[in-house]
Amino acid sequence: MSNTAATTGHPAVVGKLSTLDRYLAVWIGVAMVVGLLVGRWIPGVNTALDKVQIDGISLPIALGLLIMMYPVLAKVRYDRLDTVTGDKKLLAGSLFLNWVLGPALMFALAWLFLPDLPEYRTGLIIVGLARCIAMVIIWNDLACGDREAAAVLVAINSVFQVIMFAVLGWFYLSVLPGWLGLEQTTIDTSPWQIAKSVLIFLGIPLLAGFLSRFFGERAKGRDWYDNKFIPKISPWALYGLLFTIVVLFSMQGEQITSQPWDVVRIALPLLAYFALMWGGGYILGAAIGLGYERTTTLAFTAAGNNFELAIAVAIATYGATSGQALAGVVGPLIEVPVLVGLVYVSLALRKRFAVEEVSSSRESARS
Template identity: 75%
Template sequence: MTRTEPAATTGESSVVAKLSTLDRFLAVWILIAMGLGLGLGRLIPGLDDALAEVEIGGISLPIAVGLLTMMYPVLAKVRYDRLGAVTGDRRLMISSLVVNWIVGPAVMFALAWIFLADLPEYRTGLIIVGLARCIAMVIIWNDLACGDREAAAVLVALNSVFQVIAFGVLGWFYLDLLPGWLGLGDGQSLDISMWKIALNVVFFLGVPLLAGFLTRRIGEKQVGRESYENTFLPRIGPWALYGLLFTIVVLFALQGKTITSQPLDVARIALPLVVYFAIMWFGTFLLGKVIGLSYERTATLAFTAAGNNFELAIAVAIATFGVTSGQALSGVVGPLIEVPVLVALVHVSLAWRRTFAVA
């Protein structure tokens, strides 16, 4: 995956012109991957069941292969010797924690009740999606938007720690306690252990993060930093997008029949998701600019706030309510909407980069 660094006079058009063909037409490839996945899931009998059965410890192996392939090249690009400068940025760290763990779940809770008050299963599934903060696919969106790779690595690691600690507590608060307090009816509880959440975090973040760190450490020692960055990284870069496209095909193949057979339900779930992504991304992007963050860190903050850990949300919904439940369908619709919306926001982010250059 080609990456261009920000320049004061560079706009979206010049950035796009420097991208590889794979990057430049990413939206097209993603639409094709979505269509292919839906078609395969619809046309091949039993494919969804066959893919769903290939798992270990509740982790789907096909999705795991795609996500690990997607994340490894980007994490191998991270300059780990610069992480100290990120952790010392209190504005970035505090903003990320507040937006991800206070604002994000509250916004999704409100939207779920506003748009799906008459559909409790879908509403619950949507709230679960809001609780699962992104630790995987955001790496790709951030890199495409020329965000700060080191900041992204730190913020997803921070999210992963809070995910293990806070997911169960927030699930109890938003699904059980708060509805009762507000007189919205009986609540629901999540049957998910901290161990299972930790396993999800370790597998989808810990493994590629460790692999990326070791690759850079060993690679720089063997061939030097210049050769590592100018020769090795361009060779493995495209695999990030190959992994993304493969993951999308598998996700949509898993639920292709469900999605195409319940279009109205999908549309009902999709509407609050679109509003959620818009509120979280645009609001956080504005926040970054107001508090004086650079473009790179503002973009990183916005994408980490808007993205969600769909794998965890789907796993929790299935484990608690069943694979055919409305809660599980809400989890599946999450990436269906998130992928094209955040790809569009990558282009918005690149277009707005010039406002930082002239500020």
């Protein structure tokens, strides 16, 4: 869904959307079902896909994420990033939501919903610590958020992730439970493992997007780049998303479908988490006057999680068949459809923001 097309709900505009854009939620649902069925019905497909790795990272998933993120990052106006870095309210709000509220909320929900299931509980806490650096880019773009703000917030999350993930893991899994008289556990991960995830899933497409705009505009001008080149590559973001979903759920299909009740138990706190984080981001953004685009960006960067990192850490620490790994796998199973739904909620809220902005400008003119 392009930003231009999504700016209005007029039927004539909706009718001009491509079939892929118009039925996005349907295609994502189909991709999830196909992936689950492939993983369930084709013996060994998950093992085969997982064996194709580069330094421990699944190559098919990495490929899908890179294809998904490049077109969106190629759209970013890198000459406007200074307008984002100067927005102290946006940056402070994002840091609070991502690194204070998010991990604390997931810790509370994990203990509230799964007090008798320590493996799943630990897995969810790890998911809460892994702040989103990949798919949030596309959710933000689909909801017509601020691309430049998303690029900056994702970069900040990446730096904090390398520095703070292991520290917060130690605090929320060992120190805080000890203070509260709860069961303690441990986490074993290195800053390099986290930095590697950041460099691959964010660094490569970010560099490619920057170079595309830099050389494209120099060679043929900004008008050609924005109106000719970008429309040609834009659909690949959704192709990459659908491919990633099929591969991810193919790899974990048997594990998910063979334990349906466990999946339900894990899903409940995740649903609450995504709703509360997204809603909290919207309330905070509206309260501090960020406007629609940056409020949307704030909400989606707060609600999304880096499931690639969470799954990798859970498998490396507890094993591929562990409950912690299953909790990580269920993360995108819930996150993808929920955040797709929230894209449409965001677009519906856009009219209200527009009305409020018009009213505010009129009041300013009178005064």
